[in-house]
Amino acid sequence: MLSTEHVSLTIRDKTLLKDLSLTIKPGEVLAVLGPNGAGKSTLLKLLSAELKPSQGQITLNAKPLTAWTKAEQARLRAVLPQSSRLSFPFSAEEVVMMGRIPYRHSHTHNQNRQAVHAALQIAHVEHLAQRLFTSLSGGEQQRVQLARVLAQLWQVDSEQARYLLLDEPTSALDLAHQHHVLGLAQHLAKTWNLGVLTVLHDLNLAALYADQIAILKEGQLQTYGEPQTSLAPSHIQQAFAVEVEVMPYPLQVNRPLVITQRPNFNQFTTLTL
Amino acid sequence: MRFLPLLLGAFFSLILSLSVQAEEHKPLRVVSVGGALTEIVYALQADAYLVGVDTTSLYPEAATKLPQVGYQRQLSAEGVLSLKPDLVLVTEEAGPPAVLEQIQAAGIQLVKLPSEYSAEGVMMKIQGVADALHKPAEGKQLSDAFMADLAAVQARLAHTEQPKVVFLLSMGKGSPMAAGRATAAHAMIGLAGGQNAFADTHTGYKPVSTEAMIAANPDLLLVSKDTLTSLGGIDKALNAIPGLKLTKAGKHRRIVTMEGLHLLGFGPRLPQAAAELATLFHTQSN
Amino acid sequence: MNKRSQGLLISLVLLLLVMTILALGIGAVEIPAAQVLRILAQQLGWPMANPPDAGQITVLVEIRAPRVALGILVGAGLAITGATIQGLFRNPLADPGLIGISSGAALAAVSVIVLGATVFQGLSSALGAYTLPLAAFIGSLLVTGLVYRLAKLEGRTDIATMLLAGIAINALLGAATGLLTYAANDTQLRTLTFWLMGSLGSATWTQVLTTLPLILLPVLVLPWFAPALNAVLLGEAEAGHLGFNLERIKQVLIVLVALIVGTAVALTGVIGFVGLVVPHLLRLAFGPDHRLLLPASALLGASLLLVADLIARTVVNPAELPIGIITALIGGPFFLWLLNRYRHRSF
Numbered sequence: 001m002l003s004t005e006h007v008s009l010t011i012r013d014k015t016l017l018k019d020l021s022l023t024i025k026p027g028e029v030l031a032v033l034g035p036n037g038a039g040k041s042t043l044l045k046l047l048s049a050e051l052k053p054s055q056g057q058i059t060l061n062a063k064p065l066t067a068w069t070k071a072e073q074a075r076l077r078a079v080l081p082q083s084s085r086l087s088f089p090f091s092a093e094e095v096v097m098m099g100r101i102p103y104r105h106s107h108t109h110n111q112n113r114q115a116v117h118a119a120l121q122i123a124h125v126e127h128l129a130q131r132l133f134t135s136l137s138g139g140e141q142q143r144v145q146l147a148r149v150l151a152q153l154w155q156v157d158s159e160q161a162r163y164l165l166l167d168e169p170t171s172a173l174d175l176a177h178q179h180h181v182l183g184l185a186q187h188l189a190k191t192w193n194l195g196v197l198t199v200l201h202d203l204n205l206a207a208l209y210a211d212q213i214a215i216l217k218e219g220q221l222q223t224y225g226e227p228q229t230s231l232a233p234s235h236i237q238q239a240f241a242v243e244v245e246v247m248p249y250p251l252q253v254n255r256p257l258v259i260t261q262r263p264n265f266n267q268f269t270t271l272t273l
Numbered sequence: 274m275r276f277l278p279l280l281l282g283a284f285f286s287l288i289l290s291l292s293v294q295a296e297e298h299k300p301l302r303v304v305s306v307g308g309a310l311t312e313i314v315y316a317l318q319a320d321a322y323l324v325g326v327d328t329t330s331l332y333p334e335a336a337t338k339l340p341q342v343g344y345q346r347q348l349s350a351e352g353v354l355s356l357k358p359d360l361v362l363v364t365e366e367a368g369p370p371a372v373l374e375q376i377q378a379a380g381i382q383l384v385k386l387p388s389e390y391s392a393e394g395v396m397m398k399i400q401g402v403a404d405a406l407h408k409p410a411e412g413k414q415l416s417d418a419f420m421a422d423l424a425a426v427q428a429r430l431a432h433t434e435q436p437k438v439v440f441l442l443s444m445g446k447g448s449p450m451a452a453g454r455a456t457a458a459h460a461m462i463g464l465a466g467g468q469n470a471f472a473d474t475h476t477g478y479k480p481v482s483t484e485a486m487i488a489a490n491p492d493l494l495l496v497s498k499d500t501l502t503s504l505g506g507i508d509k510a511l512n513a514i515p516g517l518k519l520t521k522a523g524k525h526r527r528i529v530t531m532e533g534l535h536l537l538g539f540g541p542r543l544p545q546a547a548a549e550l551a552t553l554f555h556t557q558s559n
Numbered sequence: 560m561n562k563r564s565q566g567l568l569i570s571l572v573l574l575l576l577v578m579t580i581l582a583l584g585i586g587a588v589e590i591p592a593a594q595v596l597r598i599l600a601q602q603l604g605w606p607m608a609n610p611p612d613a614g615q616i617t618v619l620v621e622i623r624a625p626r627v628a629l630g631i632l633v634g635a636g637l638a639i640t641g642a643t644i645q646g647l648f649r650n651p652l653a654d655p656g657l658i659g660i661s662s663g664a665a666l667a668a669v670s671v672i673v674l675g676a677t678v679f680q681g682l683s684s685a686l687g688a689y690t691l692p693l694a695a696f697i698g699s700l701l702v703t704g705l706v707y708r709l710a711k712l713e714g715r716t717d718i719a720t721m722l723l724a725g726i727a728i729n730a731l732l733g734a735a736t737g738l739l740t741y742a743a744n745d746t747q748l749r750t751l752t753f754w755l756m757g758s759l760g761s762a763t764w765t766q767v768l769t770t771l772p773l774i775l776l777p778v779l780v781l782p783w784f785a786p787a788l789n790a791v792l793l794g795e796a797e798a799g800h801l802g803f804n805l806e807r808i809k810q811v812l813i814v815l816v817a818l819i820v821g822t823a824v825a826l827t828g829v830i831g832f833v834g835l836v837v838p839h840l841l842r843l844a845f846g847p848d849h850r851l852l853l854p855a856s857a858l859l860g861a862s863l864l865l866v867a868d869l870i871a872r873t874v875v876n877p878a879e880l881p882i883g884i885i886t887a888l889i890g891g892p893f894f895l896w897l898l899n900r901y902r903h904r905s906f
Contacts, residue, residue, distance in 0.1 A: 050796055074802030081797060088651070088792045088847035098793060101786050102802045152801070325877065343878025349760055350622050352877030354614070355587030371761030379617040 007056035026161035031210035078149035099151030123147035309540030350375035390460035422544035430466035465550035486516030497533030571858035638860020641834020646788035656831030659728030664824035667698025696821030757883030785849035832890020
């Protein structure tokens with residue numbers, strides 16, 4: 001398990017996260033939702049050890065995160081960034097190969113190449129392998145990066161549970177690929193026994209693919225639980241300040257469907273008149 | 274026919290003995306680095322020995338036809354060695370030091386002569402070059418003539434007025450720099466019967482402010498021909514040099530020029546240069 | 560490492576070998592190739608019936624050979640340094656000369672030359688031959704750290720900020736150097752001119768051998784950081800996710816870079832553009848993978864500097880040009896071409 005225990009983060013008198021406790025369980029997808037500035041990215045940085053909590057602690061497989069070396073962490077946890085700033089002319093395959101850097105001493109070159117090919121296949125980017133990463137579209141780059149983090153976790157002989165952290169993985173993708181990526185995350189959670197955390201903006205994507213949903217607001221955990229309970233209209237209204245209706249998802253058992261009401265601008269128009 | 278080998282033998286032994294004799298007066302191969310040194314080599318009529326000179330060796334004209342070893346402060350060890358010299362004449366200005374060491378390490382005689390800006394300095398150069406070229410008699414003759422000429426010039430200037438002179442050096446960019454003490458120009462102004470207007474303010478070449486120029490109030494401005502050309506002639510120079518217009522030199526448009534190397538070379542032609550400069554001083558200041 | 564990479568490295572080793580032989584064989588003093596080999600054999604203790612000409616031995620062994628060795632060291636050092644900081648700064652236009660690292664080294668060295676007799680006297684006598692390299696090392700270390708801090712924006716260095724910081728620092732150091740020339744005497748001024756132009760002309764075996772480890776060790780150690788630099792190109796956070804302790808690695812890399820540039824400047828003065836041109840040519844042809852780029856840059860940089868020095872010392876024979884002029888003549892237009900290229904599309 002990868003968990004935060006009563007974690008707070010304060011930077012220069014500004015509280016970014018407050019008393020946050022949640023757990024990513026192997027085999028499950030945890031979706032983190034929340035309005036802009038709620039602390040989702042901060043949470044991801046804490047879990048990926050880019051930032052250290054001011055209070056509380058983070059544990060990875062029952063040991064404090066700080067007790068693992070950076071190299072050990074890299075074999076247990078991969079992070080998909082929101083966007084990529086790679087500006088040097090690597091081929092897509094070379095980028096995916098970088099996911100195997102943590103295994104450059106422990107595995108043979110051939111083993112690592114196999115992992116890269118498997119990752120390219122499951123991320124549906126095999127046809128892009130020889131293209132220059134910088135020449136790809138935003139969505140293609142995102143999928144190649146996904147292949148890279150999958151290559152990083154592609155390790156059949158691991159006894160430890162591994163974790164995949166996704167920061168808005170669907171932001172640059174078309175409809176088909178949004179579902180492909182989240183479906184894949186769900187599938188790998190089950191088959192590779194991965195613990196997946198994904199930051200999302202689309203409530204219905206979360207409703208469809210997440211096993212657990214956490215909603216953050218102003219640095220605090222507001223709601224945490226299964227989709228049916230966490231996506232109650234009152235929770236959503238409280239967090240996002242929008243009027244919603246929630247109904248059962250057609251043909252999907254135990255999955256809610258969130259329908260957002262159009263905002264009402266009458267108050268403003270009367271004001272100007 | 275039996276005599277032939279004998280004859281040949283005799284012939285060769287004759288040649289051999291001649292060449293052994295010639296060994297003592299074997300023509301030297303000399304590289305001269307420094308305009309003054311090259312002039313001295315010519316004045317000693319040893320120019321046949323010269324196989325290379327540096328970029329400051331511009332007089333006499335014939336010297337410019339010789340292979341160039343480059344700027345005297347940026348010599349190349351291998352370049353100098355490629356001329357297969359027996360003797361390399363340099364002044365203290367030559368460098369870089371490591372290159373001079375390499376030339377010596379290659380077994381080449383390197384004679385380093387002082388580059389003092391004085392008559393004594395020139396005498397030391399003449400003597401040093403003459404000794405290195407094994408021409409002590411010619412050296413003595415040259416230095417005697419040099420001293421006599423210089424004494425004559427000095428005698429002529431003993432009771433003349435001493436105009437205040439400022440020498441400016443154009444460095445290509447920025448304001449021109451004025452010669453202070455310990456410069457060739459300072460020494461030359463003195464030898465020509467003038468006094469350096471900036472003798473008391475600084476040593477070496479320093480840029481001077483408008484106010485310093487007005488305070489110095491020189492009677493004459495002395496520049497090299499190249500500097501005057503780069504300043505764009507007398508009229509432009511008067512405007513370009515800060516404060517000059519407000520000095521006596523500026524008001525009376527007294528600007529004196531000489532060819533730079535002749536003026537500052539401190540070679541065997543020093544007496545002539547001093548005499549020419551003195552004439553320029555006094556025709557201008559009257 | 561694949562066959563293509565191995566092939567490239569082997570070709571570059573061969574190229575360097577050929578350039579070394581050419582650089583040893585060509586010069587103002589004519590020494591035929593066969594004679595070069597005979598002298599080398601004789602130097603290695605090969606018995607010889609009629610030994611080669613003593614003058615030629617001196618030129619080859621005492622003048623040309625240390626110069627060639629220095630060229631290889633400095634060329635390899637500057638090129639691998641360029642490749643490293645381009646990776647570390649995630650910025651393909653970083654060059655030790657352009658961003659002021661070399662100037663920092665030069666200023667520190669100039670300070671020691673000018674003020675050495677008075678201010679740093681104790682230091683100079685204690686450190687001997689290492690005084691200049693050490694001072695230059697400290698100078699380049701400070702500037703590298705400073706530019707990195709100034710130009711870093713959201714985890715990468717912004718090209719414009721970095722170049723502007725470089726201009727500012729170069730101007731500042733130029734002014735400080737200019738100020739020091741007022742305090743310098745004539746002999747020191749001559750040494751300063753040498754610094755600012757760059758030259759391999761003063762190479763001696765003592766000098767090359769005493770400072771050899773200061774460049775050679777970092778050059779040999781740097782390729783070890785290739786995976787980390789590759790990861791850095793993805794992003795600093797990403798490099799952390801891939802298991803690298805980036806803060807530590809950055810510190811080590813900056814120290815290694817400063818060590819190479821400082822020593823190189825102390826030995827040869829400022830020689831620009833090698834660190835820019837070499838990694839670029841290699842990246843254009845073989846991609847940005849540092850596992851290949853770093854060793855290949857070292858090899859090609861050494862060859863390039865040997866060619867530049869060969870031109871510098873033969874083109875106005877028997878005089879010679881400062882090598883900095885040659886590298887700037889090659890590098891200046893190349894840099895403008897790169898700027899234009901990057902203005903129109905990403906790297």
